[in-house]
Amino acid sequence: MTKVRVRFAPSPTGPLHIGGVRTALYNYLFARRHGGTMILRIEDTDQNRYVPGAEEYIIESLRWAGIVIDEGVGPGGPHAPYRQSERKHIYRQYAEQLVHAGYAYYAFDTEDELDALRNRLKEAGAEQQQYGITTRMNMRNSLTLPAREVQRLLTENAPHVIRLKIPEGEVIKLHDLIRGEVTVHSEQLDDKVLMKSDGMPTYHLANVVDDYLMEITHVIRGEEWLPSAPLHVLLYRGLGWEERMPQFAHLPLLLKPDGHGKLSKRDGDRMGFPVFPLNWTDPFTGEKSPGFREAGYLPEALINFLALLGWNPGTEQELFSMTELVESFSLERISKSGARFDIQKARWFNQQYLRKLPDAQLARQLAEQLKSEGIEQPEEKLIRIVSLLKERITFTHELLPQSKFFFYAPPVPDDSFIRKKWSGQVQEVLAAYAQALEEEKNFSADNLKHLLETTAQKLGIKAGQVMQPLRVALTGETAGPDLMAIAEILGQKECIRRINFVLQYAKPFVS
RNA sequence: GGCCCGUUCGUCUAGGGGUUAGGACAUCAGAUUUUCAUUCUGGUAACAGGGGUUCGAUUCCCCUACGGGCUACCA
Numbered sequence: 001m002t003k004v005r006v007r008f009a010p011s012p013t014g015p016l017h018i019g020g021v022r023t024a025l026y027n028y029l030f031a032r033r034h035g036g037t038m039i040l041r042i043e044d045t046d047q048n049r050y051v052p053g054a055e056e057y058i059i060e061s062l063r064w065a066g067i068v069i070d071e072g073v074g075p076g077g078p079h080a081p082y083r084q085s086e087r088k089h090i091y092r093q094y095a096e097q098l099v100h101a102g103y104a105y106y107a108f109d110t111e112d113e114l115d116a117l118r119n120r121l122k123e124a125g126a127e128q129q130q131y132g133i134t135t136r137m138n139m140r141n142s143l144t145l146p147a148r149e150v151q152r153l154l155t156e157n158a159p160h161v162i163r164l165k166i167p168e169g170e171v172i173k174l175h176d177l178i179r180g181e182v183t184v185h186s187e188q189l190d191d192k193v194l195m196k197s198d199g200m201p202t203y204h205l206a207n208v209v210d211d212y213l214m215e216i217t218h219v220i221r222g223e224e225w226l227p228s229a230p231l232h233v234l235l236y237r238g239l240g241w242e243e244r245m246p247q248f249a250h251l252p253l254l255l256k257p258d259g260h261g262k263l264s265k266r267d268g269d270r271m272g273f274p275v276f277p278l279n280w281t282d283p284f285t286g287e288k289s290p291g292f293r294e295a296g297y298l299p300e301a302l303i304n305f306l307a308l309l310g311w312n313p314g315t316e317q318e319l320f321s322m323t324e325l326v327e328s329f330s331l332e333r334i335s336k337s338g339a340r341f342d343i344q345k346a347r348w349f350n351q352q353y354l355r356k357l358p359d360a361q362l363a364r365q366l367a368e369q370l371k372s373e374g375i376e377q378p379e380e381k382l383i384r385i386v387s388l389l390k391e392r393i394t395f396t397h398e399l400l401p402q403s404k405f406f407f408y409a410p411p412v413p414d415d416s417f418i419r420k421k422w423s424g425q426v427q428e429v430l431a432a433y434a435q436a437l438e439e440e441k442n443f444s445a446d447n448l449k450h451l452l453e454t455t456a457q458k459l460g461i462k463a464g465q466v467m468q469p470l471r472v473a474l475t476g477e478t479a480g481p482d483l484m485a486i487a488e489i490l491g492q493k494e495c496i497r498r499i500n501f502v503l504q505y506a507k508p509f510v511s
Numbered sequence: 512g513g514c515c516c517g518u519u520c521g522u523c524u525a526g527g528g529g530u531u532a533g534g535a536c537a538u539c540a541g542a543u544u545u546u547c548a549u550u551c552u553g554g555u556a557a558c559a560g561g562g563g564u565u566c567g568a569u570u571c572c573c574c575u576a577c578g579g580g581c582u583a584c585c586a
Contacts, residue, residue: 013585044586161584184515193583202586223579257522308524316534342523345537392549452545480548
């Protein structure tokens with residue numbers, strides 16, 4: 001096999017959709033698996049839909065996700081430029097080549113004329129309203145107009161497009177690596193515009209020309225392109241490039257978590273999760289879209305989650321590093337049907353990956369969060385705190401809220417809690433415990449626990465019965481990590497102070 | 512509407528002519544724990560329907576239903 005070359009070819013019309021990230025990922029995995037090249041091409045042939053910042057957003061998203069671009073916009077390469085707007089000058093000659101070979105034609109119809117055609121067909125109850133085999137001879141184009149008239153219009157620079165001339169009565173077959181044989185009758189296809197009147201190519205022409213020129217071997221893209229794939233086959237054929245036509249693989253779509261249709265930004269907003277890799281603010285409307293990065297997802301977790309949405313390794317392994325994904329990836333194991341987007345599973349992956357993070361790294365994150373509160377703490381202490389928390393959280397941003405009591409003395413406990421859990425006996429044990437802590441030299445969790453047990457025992461009660469009150473005294477919470485480990489970190493003075501504070505407060509309730 | 516693609520637990524999926532139809536997330540129950548979480552154990556839960564082919568079909572074929580995509584001088 002010739003050297004694998006694949007491309008990810010988004011259009012810069014807004015933030016990159018999460019489905020686009022998955023498409024990029026599969027391209028990347030396939031390239032790496034076969035020692036090939038991953039190319040980024042920007043398909044900005046629609047000047048009306050261009051959104052400033054979108055291209056940068058795409059590049060930053062891929063970088064964050066760990067998808068490395070070998071060639072294309074960014075790193076450059078032998079086929080530069082990789083932005084289609086900058087390649088504008090190269091498309092027209094191919095379109096004209098098609099015209100000369102009889103595979104395409106000039107069309108001069110105005111928008112009104114096209115509308116009229118559609119309406120006419122609609123009223124006549126036609127199955128499809130298209131500019132094509134059955135209708136092209138009724139329109140104003142180089143097939144119907146005298147040659148001299150066409151020539152005149154062209155030299156006068158009259159607005160026109162170039163349309164593909166779909167052949168009649170042909171069955172177009174293409175082999176899709178995921179779906180197998182796909183068959184379409186040419187009558188179903190319309191005479192797609194190849195060159196627009198603004199001089200830009202449409203997607204169909206540009207993608208075929210560029211894929212050929214850039215020596216793309218495999219086109220891996222979303223299923224929404226499947227219906228136009230036969231058209232592209234015709235283009236390769238007309239251009240005389242059929243020999244070097246890339247292989248196609250049309251990926252199943254990412255679907256809404258509930259209901260029907262493909263995943264959209266609305267679903268994320270509605271159900272409270274991102275559908276974009278990074279935060280995005282629309283430069284025109286100011287509308288904000290949340291991103292996975294800012295929502296606290298680790299790129300490795302998101303990638304792992306995405307990889308398994310539509311592909312599986314055939315083993316029971318669930319956790320994959322990028323390297324492992326590369327090793328096991330294959331197009332054959334991509335499923336054919338769309339995959340519902342289940343954010344629960346994404347959360348689970350994040351939890352798994354968060355646990356694997358070194359304590360020092362989590363401690364740095366916590367230090368960062370504390371900084372915004374104007375608090376500074378020794379790294380060594382933060383590492384101890386973080387090690388207590390890491391198995392209990394899903395996102396790093398939970399670090400601060402879950403550890404606040406280490407840095408702030410808790411407020412007085414709820415009256416209702418006191419009424420339920422407090423007693424003279426509890427009060428007595430806690431007082432004795434605070435007393436014992438005063439004299440304690442060894443402030444290790446083990447020792448503190450032992451001390452609590454013996455203190456409680458002496459007063460004829462089990463340690464378990466004062467655990468909860470003690471937790472509230474120390475942390476202000478009724479749930480949390482191992483209390484004795486917390487006490488150890490809090491330190492002698494702070495523990496005693498907090499216990500005494502609560503003792504004072506609770507006195508009126510028990511006397 | 513037309514065309515194309517698809518359909519295994521709630522979700523992601525494995526499997527495949529004869530299986531107790533497997534795993535993961537979620538969910539439920541139990542165990543552990545000073546609480547919560549974790550962890551461990553166990554449970555509930557699926558081959559869309561109808562016809563063929565076959566000794567036998569969830570698996571192969573056809574039809575129906577349902578779902579999705581496309582149907583622009585957008586990608």
